Amino acid sequence: MIELILNGLPVKAEEGWTVLETANFYGLEIPTLCHHEGLTEFGGCRLCLVEIGEPPKSNLVTSCTYPAEAGLVVRTDTNRVWAARRMMIELMLSVAPGSKVLQDLASKFGVTKVRFTPRNEECILCGLCVRICAEQMDAKAIGFQQRGHKRKISTPFDMRSEECRLCGACMYVCPVCQLRCQGPNAETALCNGCLTMDPTCLEHYDDLQCWMYDAGRCGTCVREKKS
Amino acid sequence: MDTDKTRIQSLIDKHQGLKKNLVAILLDIQESFNYLPPESLRQVAKALGMPLIDVLGVATFYRAFSLRPRGKHMCLVCLGTACHVRGAQKILEEIERKLDVPAGENTKDGQFTLETAACLGCCAIGPVVVVDGAYQGHATIRKVAPILDKYRKPKASGKRPKAAAKTATRKGGRAARKK
Ligand code: SF4
Ligand code: SF4
Ligand code: FES
Ligand code: FES
Numbered sequence: 001m002i003e004l005i006l007n008g009l010p011v012k013a014e015e016g017w018t019v020l021e022t023a024n025f026y027g028l029e030i031p032t033l034c035h036h037e038g039l040t041e042f043g044g045c046r047l048c049l050v051e052i053g054e055p056p057k058s059n060l061v062t063s064c065t066y067p068a069e070a071g072l073v074v075r076t077d078t079n080r081v082w083a084a085r086r087m088m089i090e091l092m093l094s095v096a097p098g099s100k101v102l103q104d105l106a107s108k109f110g111v112t113k114v115r116f117t118p119r120n121e122e123c124i125l126c127g128l129c130v131r132i133c134a135e136q137m138d139a140k141a142i143g144f145q146q147r148g149h150k151r152k153i154s155t156p157f158d159m160r161s162e163e164c165r166l167c168g169a170c171m172y173v174c175p176v177c178q179l180r181c182q183g184p185n186a187e188t189a190l191c192n193g194c195l196t197m198d199p200t201c202l203e204h205y206d207d208l209q210c211w212m213y214d215a216g217r218c219g220t221c222v223r224e225k226k227s
Numbered sequence: 228m229d230t231d232k233t234r235i236q237s238l239i240d241k242h243q244g245l246k247k248n249l250v251a252i253l254l255d256i257q258e259s260f261n262y263l264p265p266e267s268l269r270q271v272a273k274a275l276g277m278p279l280i281d282v283l284g285v286a287t288f289y290r291a292f293s294l295r296p297r298g299k300h301m302c303l304v305c306l307g308t309a310c311h312v313r314g315a316q317k318i319l320e321e322i323e324r325k326l327d328v329p330a331g332e333n334t335k336d337g338q339f340t341l342e343t344a345a346c347l348g349c350c351a352i353g354p355v356v357v358v359d360g361a362y363q364g365h366a367t368i369r370k371v372a373p374i375l376d377k378y379r380k381p382k383a384s385g386k387r388p389k390a391a392a393k394t395a396t397r398k399g400g401r402a403a404r405k406k
Contacts, residue, residue, distance in 0.1 A: 140278035141280065142280060143278075143280035143283070145283060145284055145288075146288070147287075155280070
């Protein structure tokens with residue numbers, strides 16, 4: 001057992017756990033994107049950042065790859081962490097504004113502007129598809145190619161791969177393959193439709209009137225909160 | 228075709244067919260064919276027992292490799308920061324005009340391949356143009372034509388260009404800067 005401090009509380013982690021696993025075990029939610037149970041960690045999206053150490057000398061590290069160490073002081077939700085998280089979401093959103101997963105993250109963490117020129121690409125290079133193809137499907141049909149700004153996911157020679165078994169797992173895990181609610185040709189880079197889950201019926205009734213119950217899950221009645 | 232196969236196999240054998248020697252094997256293939264033929268990559272992947280996609284990942288990562296046949300001469304223009312502020316972009320444009328080919332492509336006659344780089348590590352003599360491994364420092368738009376001409380004529384290529392380039396470099400570079 002490894003003893004560490006998580007958000008001010010002493011906690012115990014098992015040998016070999018990462019900080020993310022420890023936090024999840026204690027019910028703390030840390031947003032992740034390139035992490036997936038059953039796949040090796042990649043540490044590429046930087047969404048799971050946490051702050052370790054004591055403030056003047058504290059560091060931001062990716063919790064999905066950082067092993068739990070004895071005596072480690074971890075804080076999962078500081079101003080610095082939130083700012084970094086928002087920045088990562090904003091950056092990824094500017095690359096692929098068509099992604100529902102990213103739009104949802106933006107609403108969840110209050111990212112209300114995208115200051116970068118949207119690039120409308122179909123990939124944020126999280127590497128999930130590459131890993132699921134190699135590690136779970138045992139196909140190794142796709143991988144990273146080129147480097148720098150030309151880096152992309154592709155099959156050998158950009159042709160249909162002989163190894164691919166058309167299982168669709170790569171599309172299943174891909175956070176960009178699921179399109180945002182407004183469809184692929186939305187005018188704005190940011191949706192923010194779910195920014196406040198504030199069902200309109202509450203303005204007129206004391207109880208929620210939703211037939212679907214789970215308030216505003218479908219998003220049809222939701223609109224931005226009057227502040 | 229088969230001779231190609233044996234040639235590649237001998238290059239793989241030269242490096243004991245070990246995975247860790249992948250880059251060395253690819254370098255040898257690149258040198259002997261002037262590019263990496265798709266078939267050779269399949270053969271290497273098979274011989275080393277690794278997925279083809281991983282071999283391609285390496286082959287597309289390094290600029291030393293090319294998946295398309297390269298021209299006879301390799302012309303590399305540095306666009307790194309130091310060279311950029313000294314006008315490398317203008318030099319590149321001039322070369323593009325002279326060779327009638329955009330960066331990253333081969334000339335129609337197959338003589339030149341024009342590539343760009345982001346810093347070659349010799350910023351002090353920038354802007355730098357490298358032709359077939361010979362560094363031409365302090366390049367200017369005016370020097371572009373003579374440099375290329377040296378490689379255009381088959382006779383003049385050989386040892387001379389290097390020596391000629393050096394003297395040209397010194398005279399041109401210093402004089403131009405003194406002014
Ligand atoms: S569909 Fe093909 S590329 Fe995608 S995970 Fe399956 S085998 Fe791999
Ligand atoms: S295609 Fe999708 S899963 Fe694969 S790296 Fe890009 S964003 Fe990630
Ligand atoms: S989940 Fe940790 S870096 Fe992506
Ligand atoms: S910038 Fe051209 S050599 Fe460094």
